[in-house]
Amino acid sequence: MFIISHKSTIEFKDFLHKNNFNFIETIDNPNLDPRIADHPDLSIFNLDGKNMVIDKSVFVYYQEKLTNINLIAGENVETKYPYDSLYNIYKGTDFYIHNEFTEKNISTYLKNKNIKHYLIKQGYTRCSLVPMGDKVLTADYGIFKALKDKIDIVLLKEENIPLDGFDNGFLGGTCGFFDDTLIFNGNIEKLNSFDIIRNEANKSGIKLLYPTNSKLLDTGSILFSN
Structure with a gap:
């Protein structure tokens, strides 16, 4: 089950239907800037596939879904x-990446599980990273520099990613990772970093999945729930 933004394109929703993927759409979090209130990764975090933390302002909606x-x-x-x-x-297998402002239930869980914290300055951590399991890709040089000696991280080229109401969005906010598959909400073939992404996916045995008729948009990370 995917959790996608309610601002996702019709083409992307059709793509999911045609590939027999079930999904639910977000609702706006009333406490967020309206331009990004729809983003799944600003209200929800999947701890381990069995437990998920959800902002209590929108909790009842997702509890029913x-x-x-x-x-x-x-x-x-x-x-x-x-x-x-x-x-x-x-979150990787035995580490997580974020600044010091982490939701308390998540922080407590990760600490109790001895999941190592790699501290960075960027709060929009997930948005800034393209996930490949324990390997991540990023165009944020600050993140790359902070983590290059700690985890498997690859530097991408800068991209112009549309984000509602903003000059530019994040590539990580266009995609999600599940079952050794990296899914994007639009066509990635014209990205400056397409060859890098494709090569890294091939090296890691990861399948790339994306609609070719949909525009790539930052609508928040695509989340996956069992």
Whole structure:
């Protein structure tokens, strides 16, 4: 089950239907900037495939939609950065990447599981990273520099990613990772970094999945729930 923004294109929704993927659409979080209130990764974090933390402001909506996973009502986000990015975390097998402003239920869980914290300055961590499991790709040089000696990270070229109401969005906000598959909400073939992404996916045995007739948009990371 995918969780996608309600601002996702019709072409992307049709693509999911044609590939027999079930999905639910987000609702706006009333505490966020309206331009990004629809983004899944600003209100939801999947802890481990069995437990998911969801901002309590939108908890009831997802409680009715997601019945195969344990849901935990989490802290409210706030409109201003960095308190709007409490859930925007990247988690690998034994590490997670975020700044120091992490939602408390998530932070406690990760600490109790001895998941190592790689501290960075960027609060929009998940948005800034293209996920490939324990390998990540990013166009953010600050993140690359902070993590290059700690994890498997690849530097991408700068991209112009449309984001509603903003000059530019994040490539990580166009995609999601599940079952060794990296899915994008639009065509990535004209990206400056397309060859890098394709080569890294091939090296890691990862399948790239995307509609060729849909424009790539930052509508928040595509999340996956069992």
